[in-house]
Amino acid sequence: MKNFSKLLLAQAAAFGLSAPALAQEAMSIDQQVNQTFAAVTGPFVNFIFAPFPGTAFPWIVLWLVVAASVFTVYFGLVQFRFFGHAIALVKGDYSDPKDAGEVSHFQALATALSGTVGLGNIAGVAVAVGIGGPGATFWMILAGLMGMASKFTECTLGVKYRNEYPDGTVSGGPMYYMSKGFTELGLPGGKFLAVMFSVFCILGALGGGNMFQANQAHAQIAGIVGDYPGWITGIVFAAIVFAVIVGGIKSIARVTEKVVPFMGILYVGAALIILLVNYDKIGWAFGQIFAGAFTGLGVAGGLVGALIQGFKRAAFSNEAGVGSAAIAHSAVRTKEPITEGFVSLLEPLIDTVVICTMTALVITISGQLITDPATGQFILNEAGGSIKTIGDTSGVALTSAAFGSTISWFPYVLALAVVLFAFSTMISWSYYGLKAWTYLFGEGKTTELIFKVIFCIFIVIGAAASLGPVIDFSDAAIFSMAVVNIFAIYFLMKIVKKELNSYSTRLANGEIRKFKK
Amino acid sequence: MGMKLLIGLDGHGSGERAMAHAQVLAKQIGDCELVAAYVIEWSPYSFQTQEENAERHKRREEELSTATSRIIDPAVKSLRDAGFAASGIVRHGDVAETLNTLAEEQGADQIIVGRSSEGGFTRRIFGSATSNLVMSASVPVTVVV
Numbered sequence: 268m269k270n271f272s273k274l275l276l277a278q279a280a281a282f283g284l285s286a287p288a289l290a291q292e293a294m295s296i297d298q299q300v301n302q303t304f305a306a307v308t309g310p311f312v313n314f315i316f317a318p319f320p321g322t323a324f325p326w327i328v329l330w331l332v333v334a335a336s337v338f339t340v341y342f343g344l345v346q347f348r349f350f351g352h353a354i355a356l357v358k359g360d361y362s363d364p365k366d367a368g369e370v371s372h373f374q375a376l377a378t379a380l381s382g383t384v385g386l387g388n389i390a391g392v393a394v395a396v397g398i399g400g401p402g403a404t405f406w407m408i409l410a411g412l413m414g415m416a417s418k419f420t421e422c423t424l425g426v427k428y429r430n431e432y433p434d435g436t437v438s439g440g441p442m443y444y445m446s447k448g449f450t451e452l453g454l455p456g457g458k459f460l461a462v463m464f465s466v467f468c469i470l471g472a473l474g475g476g477n478m479f480q481a482n483q484a485h486a487q488i489a490g491i492v493g494d495y496p497g498w499i500t501g502i503v504f505a506a507i508v509f510a511v512i513v514g515g516i517k518s519i520a521r522v523t524e525k526v527v528p529f530m531g532i533l534y535v536g537a538a539l540i541i542l543l544v545n546y547d548k549i550g551w552a553f554g555q556i557f558a559g560a561f562t563g564l565g566v567a568g569g570l571v572g573a574l575i576q577g578f579k580r581a582a583f584s585n586e587a588g589v590g591s592a593a594i595a596h597s598a599v600r601t602k603e604p605i606t607e608g609f610v611s612l613l614e615p616l617i618d619t620v621v622i623c624t625m626t627a628l629v630i631t632i633s634g635q636l637i638t639d640p641a642t643g644q645f646i647l648n649e650a651g652g653s654i655k656t657i658g659d660t661s662g663v664a665l666t667s668a669a670f671g672s673t674i675s676w677f678p679y680v681l682a683l684a685v686v687l688f689a690f691s692t693m694i695s696w697s698y699y700g701l702k703a704w705t706y707l708f709g710e711g712k713t714t715e716l717i718f719k720v721i722f723c724i725f726i727v728i729g730a731a732a733s734l735g736p737v738i739d740f741s742d743a744a745i746f747s748m749a750v751v752n753i754f755a756i757y758f759l760m761k762i763v764k765k766e767l768n769s770y771s772t773r774l775a776n777g778e779i780r781k782f783k784k
Numbered sequence: 785m786g787m788k789l790l791i792g793l794d795g796h797g798s799g800e801r802a803m804a805h806a807q808v809l810a811k812q813i814g815d816c817e818l819v820a821a822y823v824i825e826w827s828p829y830s831f832q833t834q835e836e837n838a839e840r841h842k843r844r845e846e847e848l849s850t851a852t853s854r855i856i857d858p859a860v861k862s863l864r865d866a867g868f869a870a871s872g873i874v875r876h877g878d879v880a881e882t883l884n885t886l887a888e889e890q891g892a893d894q895i896i897v898g899r900s901s902e903g904g905f906t907r908r909i910f911g912s913a914t915s916n917l918v919m920s921a922s923v924p925v926t927v928v929v
Contacts, residue, residue, distance in 0.1 A: 359828055364885055365875075368844040370832070372828075373829050374830065377832075435839075436838050436842055524833050527831075595834060598840065694833065
């Protein structure tokens with residue numbers, strides 16, 4: 268392990284990135300992993316978050332916002348017009364009883380949600396509010412509402428162009444609609460985009476879907492039992508994930524799949540209780556959110572800082588436009604691919620507009636963020652990058668402290684929830700990553716095993732590295748998926764438009780009817 | 785105009801008893817058609833993993849073919865051998881709800897089921913499939929002891 272790290276360090280040093288690191292002989296394993304990791308991923312992260320020329324605004328955030336706006340306008344506010352229909356589909360009103368036993372719309376939604384609801388909602392929001400202030404919440408909600416249109420588009424395409432194999436199993440996702448869709452339209456480069464997407468999807472799976480999860484899970488456990496080296500948590504997690512994805516021990520996965528929705532409900536329930544207890548502050552909190560959205564209330568970067576954080580964390584949390592949901596939703600066998608699009612537009616709503624907002628409100632109300640009583644502006648911490656908090660907490664620790672200030676024992680429940688969420692997100696992303704991997708290298712036992720082993724190794728690295736470099740790399744990897752995915756969707760969205768027009772006509776003239784009375 | 789009886793099978797003894805009773809009834813009625821039905825317990829609201837979703841269609845086909853070959857085919861054969869006009873159906877869903885839907889779809893005049901064999905905790909909380917059927921059915925139900 269030590270030699271391996273040294274080797275990596277030497278390589279990094281050769282690129283002139285972290286020469287001082289070598290000087291320190293007595294570094295712990297965690298520190299070594301951290302420094303190496305930061306140095307290796309630095310250039311990639313810098314490129315993805317490079318500001319738009321002449322501004323402080325990262326181009327990637329603009330890319331996502333523009334896409335969500337384009338889809339919202341192009342599909343005529345589909346997220347609001349078909350909202351009721353989406354609910355009816357999930358309830359099974361339009362499901363043919365003869366198809367009973369196939370994956371239902373509800374199941375596809377629940378599975379996709381269990382991949383997205385998790386640390387993004389707990390830790391990610393705390394990061395956003397910690398850096399961008401409560402105002403970030405406003406932009407997060409806006410991004411969530413518009414992201415519904417992105418999700419609708421990608422999931423419709425995912426189902427339409429998935430692969431169905433003779434044995435009845437399915438594989439779908441952006442790589443399939445890129446290659447098949449582009450061929451159908453007679454456009455070149457579909458295959459190239461698909462390969463690019465797959466590469467980024469693998470990085471995303473290893474970053475946001477893995478290292479960030481392992482990292483925050485470790486932070487939670489260490490917060491309760493006391494500090495200890497991160498690689499220990501990493502190895503334990505890696506062993507359990509290995510048992511599930513390689514050993515095929517489905518029972519563990521099944522247990523988490525059942526406990527996670529329960530944890531989600533418990534989390535929202537606890538947030539609601541805290542809001543009820545502090546009902547007199549809710550109006551004030553919303554005031555802070557609105558005021559902060561347009562003035563920044565003194566946070567680093569002001570209005571733009573709040574906006575960037577809001578949009579970034581929303582995208583990271585609900586993954587709209589990223590393409591991962593398109594993989595998750597492709598399993599549904601429906602005669603109308605667009606119905607899966609309608610169902611998927613509920614995801615950003617539940618994930619971002621409801622759950623993330625709860626977290627943001629609880630943090631704001633808890634008073635963990637320190638303001639200057641004289642001016643009402645936030646006080647920045649020593650580094651000046653984020654708002655000073657009671658006990659200098661950030662990420663999941665900030666959320667934990669906020670919940671703990673009203674319900675003293677809740678941090679323990681939250682720790683359990685974080686660990687379970689982290690685990691279920693890892694399992695989901697191991698599947699997304701695997702699909703991208705098999706797209707590149709072909710299906711087969713050995714190729715699959717190689718990916719799964721790499722995935723487990725990254726859990727250890729993620730748990731050992733510190734939050735900063737991990738969150739940067741996770742964001743960068745996930746956003747790079749969105750770069751390719753959204754680019755492809757611009758070309759393919761007219762196909763979705765055709766489906767939407769045909770479907771809404773048939774819905775209006777009664778050709779598509781309810782089965783339930 | 786003859787009658788149509790829907791027989792709910794469960795792959796256990798109670799299903800056998802329902803079969804026997806249906807045949808007695810059918811003989812007395814005379815012009816009577818029998819439909820043997822088996823419901824695979826399934827809820828569209830359960831939580832599944834990615835891989836389970838991806839393999840669901842395959843599993844469903846396997847479940848349907850197993851139920852058909854092990855339960856429905858032998859039942860239909862024995863009914864036909866005994867000289868009745870008989871057919872069979874397998875469907876996924878909630879047992880009580882699905883038997884009732886099938887009765888409506890088939891235009892059955894009566895549903896015949898065995899007293900259910902499930903017990904303990906589940907029955908205390910959710911009631912047995914049989915009692916749920918009796919309470920929600922839109923045609924007469926005969927419960928065979």
